[in-house]
Amino acid sequence: MRISKVKLRNFRCFKELDIEEFAHTHALIGENGSGKTAILEGINMVTTKGLPHLNEQDFNNSDEEADLSIEVVFDEPFLVMIPDGYATQDIPCQSILMTAHRHEKAAAGKALSDPFVIERYTVPLEYDNQNIPTIPVGDKTVNIPSSVTKTASGYESPRKGGSTFKFTTNRLTLQNDTINLPDVFYFDREREEQAKVGYNSLLQKIAKDLNWRYRKDWNKADIENKWNEFYNVVISTVEDPKGARVIQPIRDKLKKIAGVDFSDLELGLLDIEQPFSRTFFSRRNKTNQIEQKRFGSGISILLAYFLLDTISKLSKERVIFLIDEPELHLHPQLQHSLFREFQESTFQTIYTTQSDCFISIANWQSISRFQLDFSVCPKPTELQEVLEGKKLFNHLDEIKKWYQHQSIFFREDNQIFFAKKCLLVEGPAEKYGLPVLSQKSGKNIGDITIISCNGKSKIPYYQMLCKAFGVPFFTLFDLDGKNATDDENKRPFNWANASARFTFTSSFEKLFGIDKDADNKASKLFLKIDETKTTEIPEDISKALTAIENWSKI
Numbered sequence: 224m225r226i227s228k229v230k231l232r233n234f235r236c237f238k239e240l241d242i243e244e245f246a247h248t249h250a251l252i253g254e255n256g257s258g259k260t261a262i263l264e265g266i267n268m269v270t271t272k273g274l275p276h277l278n279e280q281d282f283n284n285s286d287e288e289a290d291l292s293i294e295v296v297f298d299e300p301f302l303v304m305i306p307d308g309y310a311t312q313d314i315p316c317q318s319i320l321m322t323a324h325r326h327e328k329a330a331a332g333k334a335l336s337d338p339f340v341i342e343r344y345t346v347p348l349e350y351d352n353q354n355i356p357t358i359p360v361g362d363k364t365v366n367i368p369s370s371v372t373k374t375a376s377g378y379e380s381p382r383k384g385g386s387t388f389k390f391t392t393n394r395l396t397l398q399n400d401t402i403n404l405p406d407v408f409y410f411d412r413e414r415e416e417q418a419k420v421g422y423n424s425l426l427q428k429i430a431k432d433l434n435w436r437y438r439k440d441w442n443k444a445d446i447e448n449k450w451n452e453f454y455n456v457v458i459s460t461v462e463d464p465k466g467a468r469v470i471q472p473i474r475d476k477l478k479k480i481a482g483v484d485f486s487d488l489e490l491g492l493l494d495i496e497q498p499f500s501r502t503f504f505s506r507r508n509k510t511n512q513i514e515q516k517r518f519g520s521g522i523s524i525l526l527a528y529f530l531l532d533t534i535s536k537l538s539k540e541r542v543i544f545l546i547d548e549p550e551l552h553l554h555p556q557l558q559h560s561l562f563r564e565f566q567e568s569t570f571q572t573i574y575t576t577q578s579d580c581f582i583s584i585a586n587w588q589s590i591s592r593f594q595l596d597f598s599v600c601p602k603p604t605e606l607q608e609v610l611e612g613k614k615l616f617n618h619l620d621e622i623k624k625w626y627q628h629q630s631i632f633f634r635e636d637n638q639i640f641f642a643k644k645c646l647l648v649e650g651p652a653e654k655y656g657l658p659v660l661s662q663k664s665g666k667n668i669g670d671i672t673i674i675s676c677n678g679k680s681k682i683p684y685y686q687m688l689c690k691a692f693g694v695p696f697f698t699l700f701d702l703d704g705k706n707a708t709d710d711e712n713k714r715p716f717n718w719a720n721a722s723a724r725f726t727f728t729s730s731f732e733k734l735f736g737i738d739k740d741a742d743n744k745a746s747k748l749f750l751k752i753d754e755t756k757t758t759e760i761p762e763d764i765s766k767a768l769t770a771i772e773n774w775s776k777i
Contacts, residue, residue, distance in 0.1 A: 224405050224541050225571035226266065228296040233283040235261045236597045243603065246589035248565045250582045251575045252640055253593030259575040263545045265293045266573070267409035269321045269343065270543075272397055277323055277339050291323040294346070300356045301403035302365060303345045305394050312380065312388050313365040315356045316345040319397070344395035345404075347371050347378050360402050405541035412547050414527050419515065420502060425531055430499040437498060450495055457492060521552040525561065532568065542570045550578035579637035584688070585628035587619045592640060592692045600693035608690070610718060618687050631677075631684050639688055642672035644775055645696040647685050651675050652731050652745065653699065656752040657768070663757045666768040671697075671775055682715040690718075697723040697774050699767060701730045723774050725767045734761040 226245050231237045236258045251259040268275045282291050296318040304311040321343040348356055352369040368380035368388070377391035408425070420427050462469050470488060477485045494500045504515040504526060515523055528546070535542040549565075550558045558580035565572045565581075574581065582590050592600045606616040622628055639645055646668070648654055654675040661668045676682045679700050689696035698719035702709075707716045707726065716724070732739055735751045 224297060224299045224301075224403065224543075226295055226407075226543060226573065227298040228294075229262065229266060230292070230294040230296070231262075231265060232292040233286065233289045234265055234291050234293055235281055235283060237261065238283050238285050238597070240597065240599065242591060242599060244588065245571070245573060246586065247571055248562075248568075248586075248589055249571075249573045250590050251573070251593065252577070252582065252590060254595055254643070257593035257595055258597050259593050260547055263409060263547055263573065263575060266295055267407065267545055269293050269295045269319050270397075270407035271409075275321060275341060275343060277341060279338075281323075282325075287325075292321065294318055294320045297405075299403065300348055300358050301345075301401055302358055302360070302367070303347075303395055303404075304365075304400040304402070305390060306399075307382075307388060311366060311400075312382070312390070313367050313402070314345075314371060314378075314380065314390075314395070315348045315350070315358060315367065316395070317348055318346045320344060320346050342392065343397065344392040345397070345399075345401075347373075347395070349373055358403055363402060365402065403541065405543050406535075407543045407545060408531055409545040410527065410547065410549075412551060414524055414546070416527075420500070425527060426502070426504075429530070429534060430502050433499040433502075434497040438496065446495065454489070454492065458490065462490075519552070521554065521557060524549075524552060525557070528561075532564075532570070535570065544570055544572040544574075546572065546574040548576060548578075549574050550576060550581060555580055577641065579635070579641060582637055582640060583628070584632050584637065585623040587622060587688075587691070590640060590692070592694075594693055598693075601691045602693070605693075606691065610687070611714070615687065615691055619691055622684075627684065631681055633677075636674065636685070638672055639674060639685065639694060640692060642694055644671045645685075645689055645694050646671045646673045646771060647676055647682055647689070647696055647698050647700075648673060649676060649679050649682070649700050649731070652748050655749060656731070657699075657764075657771075659752055660755070660760055660764055661768050661772075663755070664760055664765060664768055665757075666772045668768070668771050668775060671771070679711065679715060683718045686715070686718040695723070696720070697725075697771055699725050699727075699771070701727045704729055725770045727763050727767070734763055 225247060228244065229242045231240045233239075236256075240258075242262070251262055253259055268277075277291070283289070300315045300317045302313045303316050304313050321341065323339050323341045326338050326340050349371055350356060355367065355369060358365075358367070366383065368382070371378060371380045374389075377389060379387050379389045382388050416424055420430055470490065474485045474488050477483065477488070504518075506513045506518070515526065518526070528544075528549075531542070531544075549561060553561065555578075558578055562581045565574075566583075576582070587601075594600065601616075601619075606614065606619075608615045610618060622632070646657070648657070654673045657673060658668065674685055676685050682698060682700060686696065686698065688694070698715060700712075700715055702712055705712060707713070712726075716726070727734065730739060732744060732748050735748060735755070737744055737748045737751065741747060
């Protein structure tokens, strides 16, 4: 089960935003301040079992009268078990909605006056007896009504006895028991703390469960004997067995002052009844013990993730991960490995990232690129654009279908998705030469990401990615002595933006007097570029650099 859609209204930087489809492994990318983390925190706010906390900064400032709302939609229905006397009514739902507005009667300056009215509830599916949803419930006994209908005052459904069960949204809280609803875990940038015992941390929750299992099955007499043996071994290294040097004087003082016999006082090494309460991860070689904090922050982060992943699988629970920048403190090789774990996991993972190690061109639907105007790409309308008789999304689907992610694109091409602006060129000569020549001529193209497309015929594939993901791009290529309508030139020329393209009449090499069939052509060209003086830059290249610079300022 996974999150399939999120709808935001007046939440932080978003006036209105719908993300229509989340993949099994889904990356949220974009510049700093474009709203990526807000998406994760919004989902977490709606799905957390605890009460959501809001402050004034959570409201979008464009309309102070408008309500804030976040809806998280799942791809499968789940059951909410509403108490109904001695029974329950098990209502099928498929989303959770949170709304909030400013409290009109909140008194300014009063510490106990809540400034916001927050409502959060699961949203029932509406259906009739011909369309009862199917929900796997295992061996649980449930009471799914034959229909659910929305009314002016709430919802109603028939009981088995024939009477009508009426309920409002305040009966649909997450405090009810549920079946099939996944637990959503949010790993923020302080996530390594999740692998330590602390307030509401993951390890704290697991420690409580381990303590319960320990108490459930323990042999009290056996534990007492083993504890006495262990305690005496440890204490005897610093104190005599009866504690006469340190403990006994304290016992005597307490008895004298408080009048109570403290003969059972000892230096505690752990909580015998709850031994996991102060648990921690460590590596141990005989008596040499290394605590988690000395593993390195990258390993600690992995430890927290795998801890939850393992426990969730053991308990057979449904889980969804939200992770803010999983690449933090991780070497690139570890980033690649963790990304593979995401892809192979049975659990959905939604994450923000600034690393090209965590995205896959082949799975373009798994990438959402956020813009500084707080929109998100690909946009449904742009995916419908027709290029050469085929819609843009059909072209994108062919990346995986025809293995273009292996035959055309290289992994380093992932940098396209993170580019502010992109310059598409034919090959490595232009990629190397243009920045060098721009510096010599005083042209500023430093903020532009230059992509070598490895041949003119492959340029349209890169143009396609830029169009789909809202990356502004400039196309530069050689006409090779032919016109723009020639078959070889037509596709990159037509797919380019008319105001963001430039073509050389001859090849880039020929502009520097290097013959295309020359031995060591690339080396000679790079040397020629390095030796070229400002006054010797070919006119066509000067014009191209001027056009690129002017475009970059728009």
